[in-house]
Amino acid sequence: DAGVIQSPRHEVTEMGQEVTLRCKPISGHNSLFWYRQTMMRGLELLIYFNNNVPIDDSGMPEDRFSAKMPNASFSTLKIQPSEPRDSAVYFCASSMGGQATQYFGPGTRLTVL
């Protein structure tokens, strides 16, 4: 299995631009998680889906952030408009649900200038 796949691996953009991060979970996993990692705040859960339905989005910082999971094999995290404080590493993870082990992707390092 290829594991969780994220793209792009690195993204540099200017303030005000729209950013879209993509994730492909491990086949057969039915839960998908988006995390953000920063030096100041560590690892934070932004949102997670189960069977393509958002279950907990309490970690989404503000309306500029949105996430979708149109099918079992794809999810996006969008930031519009982006701001310098959004600079972080964004991880996607997937699991088989029911508090099973979460498997993490390689992350997307986002830099907003």
Add this chain to the structure above:
Amino acid sequence: AQSVSQHNHHVILSEAASLELGCNYSYGGTVNLFWYVQYPGQHLQLLLKYFSGDPLVKGIKGFEAEFIKSKFSFNLRKPSVQWSDTAEYFCAACYNFGNEKLTFGTGTRLTIIP
């Protein structure tokens, strides 16, 4: 609020030294506990997990952790570290049965000196 505390922010050890990294969680009810490792430039990988049963859990690469309910602790141990153990270590907890949300500690950076 539910939280996970890792009090050691940066630990420096020599090779062959013994390791213990502290982790405390805040909730007194049912909790599942995890240790993840992040090697430089890599993504998080699961080291070990505790759901129930034997409170001494063995993981990969010679790591183990002990769940002590009375102390709300889940400390990570390794009797003899190697240079390749240099990484960041994260303790995490899943507090609510039926909710898969993981709460992470702030991480402990471990540096092993050859």
